[in-house]
Amino acid sequence: MNTGPFANLIFEFDKNWRVHAPDLAMSIRDDELDLWENHPLKGEMACLCSGRSASLPFFRNNEPVIWCTLAPDNDSLRQAVGSLNAWVIPSFGGTTDEDGYVHPDAARGALASLIKTAAPEGYFRWRCPRENFSEVIEKLRLFRSLESIRPRRSRAPRPSLYELRARFATALLVGDRDRAEEIIQLLDSLQLETAVNTQFMRIRLWYHFREFDKIRFHPDLPHLLDQTVPAKVRFWIDEALGNVERPSIPSTQAAEISVSSPVSPPLETPSLDSAQTSGDWVEWFAHVKQGNREGAEVFIQERPSETTLDIPFSAVSKLAECIEDLYLDETVRSREHGIILEGIANLLQEFVLEPQFPRPALGSVYFALLQLWSSLHAGISGQEHGSVLLELASAVLRLNRDQKAVCDLLEAWWKARPVPSQLPYVLDAIELLDRETTDQEATANLWLSAANTILRSRDLLSPSDKELWRRTGMHLGFSEADIAQYLPPEVVAAHEDLLSAANLSHIAIVCLREQQANEAAKAIRERTNARVTTVTSENASGETKLALNADVVLFVWMASTHAVFRAFDNYERKRFCYVQGTGASSIVRTLERWVMANYSCLNA
Numbered sequence: 001m002n003t004g005p006f007a008n009l010i011f012e013f014d015k016n017w018r019v020h021a022p023d024l025a026m027s028i029r030d031d032e033l034d035l036w037e038n039h040p041l042k043g044e045m046a047c048l049c050s051g052r053s054a055s056l057p058f059f060r061n062n063e064p065v066i067w068c069t070l071a072p073d074n075d076s077l078r079q080a081v082g083s084l085n086a087w088v089i090p091s092f093g094g095t096t097d098e099d100g101y102v103h104p105d106a107a108r109g110a111l112a113s114l115i116k117t118a119a120p121e122g123y124f125r126w127r128c129p130r131e132n133f134s135e136v137i138e139k140l141r142l143f144r145s146l147e148s149i150r151p152r153r154s155r156a157p158r159p160s161l162y163e164l165r166a167r168f169a170t171a172l173l174v175g176d177r178d179r180a181e182e183i184i185q186l187l188d189s190l191q192l193e194t195a196v197n198t199q200f201m202r203i204r205l206w207y208h209f210r211e212f213d214k215i216r217f218h219p220d221l222p223h224l225l226d227q228t229v230p231a232k233v234r235f236w237i238d239e240a241l242g243n244v245e246r247p248s249i250p251s252t253q254a255a256e257i258s259v260s261s262p263v264s265p266p267l268e269t270p271s272l273d274s275a276q277t278s279g280d281w282v283e284w285f286a287h288v289k290q291g292n293r294e295g296a297e298v299f300i301q302e303r304p305s306e307t308t309l310d311i312p313f314s315a316v317s318k319l320a321e322c323i324e325d326l327y328l329d330e331t332v333r334s335r336e337h338g339i340i341l342e343g344i345a346n347l348l349q350e351f352v353l354e355p356q357f358p359r360p361a362l363g364s365v366y367f368a369l370l371q372l373w374s375s376l377h378a379g380i381s382g383q384e385h386g387s388v389l390l391e392l393a394s395a396v397l398r399l400n401r402d403q404k405a406v407c408d409l410l411e412a413w414w415k416a417r418p419v420p421s422q423l424p425y426v427l428d429a430i431e432l433l434d435r436e437t438t439d440q441e442a443t444a445n446l447w448l449s450a451a452n453t454i455l456r457s458r459d460l461l462s463p464s465d466k467e468l469w470r471r472t473g474m475h476l477g478f479s480e481a482d483i484a485q486y487l488p489p490e491v492v493a494a495h496e497d498l499l500s501a502a503n504l505s506h507i508a509i510v511c512l513r514e515q516q517a518n519e520a521a522k523a524i525r526e527r528t529n530a531r532v533t534t535v536t537s538e539n540a541s542g543e544t545k546l547a548l549n550a551d552v553v554l555f556v557w558m559a560s561t562h563a564v565f566r567a568f569d570n571y572e573r574k575r576f577c578y579v580q581g582t583g584a585s586s587i588v589r590t591l592e593r594w595v596m597a598n599y600s601c602l603n604a
Contacts, residue, residue: 003033003049005456009114010045013056020059040137043144048118051456053080055140057133058111064127067093067136070119073417075379077101081124087139093128100125121415161192162338167382168201169345172208173353174384175557175578180205199224200233207236210569215240230301280315284343285322288336289329296339300346316361323368327375341376344369348388355512355538355561358395366395367402374409379416386425387581389413390432391558394582397436407433407442414449420457423465426450428583430472435515444476451486458487464498464592468585499527502595508547509587510535510564511556511579519584520554524591540567552594554579554587574598 003010007028017024024041027034033049035042041056048054053071060066069084071077089095103122115123128136159167164183171180184201187193193201199220206214215221215237225237287296311319326332326340333340351357351365358366370392377385393406410429414422426446433443454461454469461469466487473483507530511517514536521532533550535543544567547553553571556579568576579590 003028005117005452006048007033009111009117010048012111012114013058016058020061021057024057040141043141043148047144053077054118055080055084062130064129065133065136066125066127068115069124069126070115071123072119073379074121075417077119077122077124083143084124084126087143088128088136089126092132092136092139093126095126098125099127120418158190159186160338161187162342164192166338166341166345167384169342169349170384170388172205173345173349173558174387174580175555176384176580177205177209177578179384180208196224196227200230203233203236207240210566211573212240232301280319281347282315282318282322284347285326288326288340288343289332291336293336293339296336296343300343303346313361316365320364320368323365323372327368327372333375337376344372344376348373352388352391352395352558358399360399363396363399363401366392366399367405370396370406370409374413378413381413381417383421383424384580386413386422386428387558387586390425390428391582393429394432394436397432403437403439407437407439411442411446411449414446418449418453420453420460423450423453423461424581424585424589427468427472427585428581430476431583431585434476440476444478447473447476447478455486462592468588497527498592498595499524500529502528504528504530504551504595506531506533506550507591508533508535508550508553509556510544510547510553510560511582511587512536512538512559512561513556513582516559516582516584516587517556520587523584523588535564537564539563551575552577552591554590556582556587558582 010026010033011028014024014026014028017026024039026039026041026045033045035045039045044054044056048056048070051072053069053076055067055069058066058068069077069080071080101122102125104116104120164187168180168183171177171183184198184205187198187201188195203215203218206212218224221237224233229237284296284299287293287299348369351362351369370389373385373389373392377389381389389410393410396406397403410433414426414429427450430443430446430450433439433446437443451469451473454466458466470483470487473487474480507524507528509517509520509532511520511534514534517534517536521534524530524532530551533543533546535541535547537543538561540563544564548568548571552575553568554577555565555568558580559582577590577594579587581587
């Protein structure tokens with residue numbers, strides 16, 4: 001079997017085994033591990049080399065055998081320790097004061113540095129008496145044998161209603177329309193939500209993306225209008241039908257709050273500070289802290305769509321304090337996890353999707369939200385959660401707040417789940433740090449950390465992604481030789497550029513972040529002969545009129561305004577792409593995905 005990046009680690013353990021346990025000795029040639037069929041550690045070696053958790057013994061004269069349980073991430077390590085507790089500990093082995101979870105920075109010695117290649121987030125150390133070694137080996141072998149024949153899980157774990165509501169709100173926050181639609185369909189298929197409530201969610205989705213025709217011609221609309229519906233849902237329907245006169249769209253229209261059930265009679269709210277009002281988010285935090293889930297839900301349902309961010313400094317401080325308290329209180333976060341996910345996703349719509357973002361007066365709120373969002377989603381996140389994290393990080397950095405803390409949070413987010421699907425997040429994070437910070441070392445280290453994952457999974461990357469990673473490395477100061485260790489020249493080979501082959505003549509980018517828009521436009525011009533128009537204003541302008549004639553519009557949802565969005569009401573939606581991130585890389589990747597999905601039509 002191929003040892004991949006673990007050859008040196010196995011070689012070091014093998015040196016110890018050859019001296020103290022010759023039966024465990026093995027042969028490694030050209031990164032290939034040669035084991036006989038009944039080797040005592042064959043199952044552990046197979047798991048290690050395939051990037052899964054494994055336990056390896058280390059001997060010291062006549063002392064108890066020290067075992068190192070390695071895993072690629074924290075979740076896998078916890079699962080591995082759980083299995084040890086079921087099969088080995090405490091009957092055949094256990095831990096001393098020197099054992100337990102070992103943080104990677106606490107490990108010392110040459111072997112410890114090699115262990116980091118297999119367990120970058122730390123490992124679990126335990127030991128067994130010499131006389132129990134054979135029993136431990138047998139238990140591990142039996143465990144691996146049973147694991148190999150265990151039927152695969154036929155379906156994914158069933159998500160909770162709260163979790164799906166939170167995902168829906170987050171999808172709207174980042175402009176991922178397709179994902180929001182999928183979540184509604186999932187709620188229907190799992191029957192977690194009532195039919196009327198999923199109808200409300202669909203209306204909210206269509207209103208959010210100004211697909212008013214779908215509301216006007218909805219077959220169940222007459223039936224819905226005959227019922228008592230939540231005030232916000234009635235407002236969305238009335239505006240779609242043209243029954244609401246609105247000379248302008250408030251900057252915080254995107255603060256629509258998730259409606260999960262018809263509005264109930266107001267509950268008696270807890271006693272709050274006299275400076276607070278019933279619409280203040282501090283009230284929601286009070287409900288959560290007290291375990292009043294019904295009150296927290298009613299707050300979200302009845303929260304006005306048209307809210308103001310012109311709040312006094314004392315209220316800002318109180319809100320930041322509430323967010324920080326929730327971040328520090330792991331007991332409350334664990335107990336009320338579902339309602340917190342939904343509420344924070346809705347709160348972010350109000351504070352992030354507005355043209356004045358980031359507001360200097362709200363710097364403490366943004367930083368507290370950044371910490372809380374990271375604690376809620378790190379290691380279990382989707383790409384949409386990473387986009388939100390980066391947007392909050394961008395706000396904090398642009399307001400010149402705690403640069404090191406932000407760098408550490410972005411790196412920790414990646415290390416909590418360093419898998420290929422998270423590589424787009426890392427690329428956007430590198431771009432953000434390069435643009436907004438002076439810490440070149442942290443930015444370069446993040447590229448190197450991701451490069452190890454690229455090395456193991458480079459076949460999963462598209463040619464354009466490989467070239468993008470290579471260019472980013474060059475920009476950060478890495479030499480061609482350094483980059484070639486992870487992306488050899490033959491891997492980043494010449495290929496037909498999909499964007500060039502699409503023969504687009506005009507591409508428009510709508511984004512308030514002028515620097516990112518211009519960087520994306522430059523990258524697109526280098527790969528196509530297309531004219532690229534950038535729209536960076538808060539209101540419809542001459543640039544917007546030009547964009548209306550483009551072959552495709554790349555609309556950066558979290559860095560645009562509804563005033564500009566309304567200018568595209570009549571633009572063909574098949575050629576209108578919602579960009580979920582705000583960096584140049586996100587914009588270019590969105591265009592690539594659109595071209596790939598429509599390539600046959602473009603070249604017909």
